[in-house]
Amino acid sequence: MMITLENLRHDANGCIRCSNCKWVDHIYMKSARFARICPITQKHAFNLYSAPGLMYSALAIMDNGIRFTPALLDALYKCTSCGACDVRCKRNLDPEILSVIEALKAKAVEVGAGPMAEHRAVAKNIETTHNRYSAPHADRLNWLTEDIKPSVKADILYFVGCAASYADPSIARATARTLLSAGTDFMVSTDETCCGHLLYSTGQFDAFKRQAERNIKMLEQSGAKTVLLSCAEGYKTWKVDYPKILGKSTSDMNYNVVHITEHVDTLLKSGHVTFTKQVPLKVTYHDPCNLGRLSEPWYHWEGTYERYGVPNPVKHFRRDGHAGVYEPPRNILKSIPGIELVEMERMKENAWCCGGGSGAELAFPEFASWAASERIGEAKETGAEAIVTSCPVCKQLFQRTAKENQTNMKTYDMAEIIEKALP
Numbered sequence: 413m414m415i416t417l418e419n420l421r422h423d424a425n426g427c428i429r430c431s432n433c434k435w436v437d438h439i440y441m442k443s444a445r446f447a448r449i450c451p452i453t454q455k456h457a458f459n460l461y462s463a464p465g466l467m468y469s470a471l472a473i474m475d476n477g478i479r480f481t482p483a484l485l486d487a488l489y490k491c492t493s494c495g496a497c498d499v500r501c502k503r504n505l506d507p508e509i510l511s512v513i514e515a516l517k518a519k520a521v522e523v524g525a526g527p528m529a530e531h532r533a534v535a536k537n538i539e540t541t542h543n544r545y546s547a548p549h550a551d552r553l554n555w556l557t558e559d560i561k562p563s564v565k566a567d568i569l570y571f572v573g574c575a576a577s578y579a580d581p582s583i584a585r586a587t588a589r590t591l592l593s594a595g596t597d598f599m600v601s602t603d604e605t606c607c608g609h610l611l612y613s614t615g616q617f618d619a620f621k622r623q624a625e626r627n628i629k630m631l632e633q634s635g636a637k638t639v640l641l642s643c644a645e646g647y648k649t650w651k652v653d654y655p656k657i658l659g660k661s662t663s664d665m666n667y668n669v670v671h672i673t674e675h676v677d678t679l680l681k682s683g684h685v686t687f688t689k690q691v692p693l694k695v696t697y698h699d700p701c702n703l704g705r706l707s708e709p710w711y712h713w714e715g716t717y718e719r720y721g722v723p724n725p726v727k728h729f730r731r732d733g734h735a736g737v738y739e740p741p742r743n744i745l746k747s748i749p750g751i752e753l754v755e756m757e758r759m760k761e762n763a764w765c766c767g768g769g770s771g772a773e774l775a776f777p778e779f780a781s782w783a784a785s786e787r788i789g790e791a792k793e794t795g796a797e798a799i800v801t802s803c804p805v806c807k808q809l810f811q812r813t814a815k816e817n818q819t820n821m822k823t824y825d826m827a828e829i830i831e832k833a834l835p
């Protein structure tokens with residue numbers, strides 16, 4: 413069943429307006445200060461800015477009750493598609509809340525109301541230069557240095573992504589050096605193009621499907637069987653959104669998807685990686701939405717809902733959030749000599765989104781900075797000197813916001829921390 417609003421009417425209709433999706437699961441809630449989980453709800457305190465508000469808007473759009481007004485577009489595109497509401501809703505119920513939000517964005521694009529101008533500009537960049545920054549495609553591998561020589565052919569393809577290729581090459585270099593140090597044979601491809609995450613998450617499904625097909629063809633032609641990523645957005649895109657847009661399950665794809673933290677954690681456990689250098693730092697780990705609760709495998713389902721809403725055939729529900737990549741980064745940090753890991757109140761499936769996802773930072777930079785400030789404040793409460801994350805968007809936003817707020821909270825990517833600890 414394709415992700416269209418009409419196909420998801422049952423799910424939008426399944427919202428009972430209980431508002432559970434606005435709060436951290438009460439079992440894990442530790443304080444009133446950090447009890448909220450939906451950034452748009454906390455910022456605006458008006459029901460349109462929430463999952464139930466968007467569910468009812470979706471129904472009203474389908475029934476021609478309302479149009480995509482500027483207010484609705486503001487709420488819809490400030491929503492970072494972080495998936496917190498979906499996880500919280502599925503604690504008790506089973507509607508596909510996040511899929512409805514994604515389909516509502518796609519409907520806005522279909523009728524010409526969305527996405528925001530900043531998202532259209534990125535789509536144009538991707539179409540013309542194959543990357544989100546409009547940088548020359550020929551420069552995509554400029555991050556490679558003399559000491560980094562990937563194989564010409566290997567079973568593992570390191571898909572670097574736009575951010576690490578162009579904007580933050582220290583992440584790409586740290587990842588490649590980690591792989592070389594661990595003896596992992598890997599290749600990179602000059603034919604890599606933007607994963608398309610921003611296209612999918614802003615509802616530009618046609619352009620996203622073209623990117624999915626382009627990159628899957630690139631992978632097939634490379635001969636590699638595993639895609640390794642250092643970027644949370646790319647990881648979720650290959651694992652969840654490519655199958656989703658193609659009407660398949662993750663298990664139907666003829667490739668494996670591995671994040672660098674999963675790979676290093678496996679090598680740590682088998683003794684093929686040892687951390688020898690001291691990294692004296694008290695850190696807290698920020699779970700990127702796309703590596704945490706959003707990264708569970710996708711299960712394609714086509715069918716009908718019968719009496720009492722029973723799905724026929726049986727549906728595999730996902731996104732209670734428990735199958736995200738939570739332990740590998742934490743295991744790694746705990747294994748590095750000198751690192752002290754302290755946890756924030758909202759963690760794992762209950763993590764607070766940085767505020768930058770799904771193009772929200774591009775279109776609404778002040779909102780994104782506010783959400784990031786909330787997270788930096790939560791990190792400070794732990795006594796940590798630095799936030800470690802696994803997503804270049806989170807890293808960039810935290811660094812920009814810390815500078816704006818004149819706080820001394822540092823942010824590192826996991827790959828950079830790993831590289832510091834290697835022999």
Ligand code: SF4
Pocket residue numbers: 426427428429430431432433434463464467497500501502505509
């Ligand atoms: S989306 Fe789910 S959790 Fe949120 S109000 Fe609706 S039914 Fe309740």
Ligand code: SF4
Pocket residue numbers: 433449450451452453461462463490491492493494495496497498513765
């Ligand atoms: S996806 Fe995130 S920002 Fe959007 S409504 Fe759900 S919890 Fe709020």
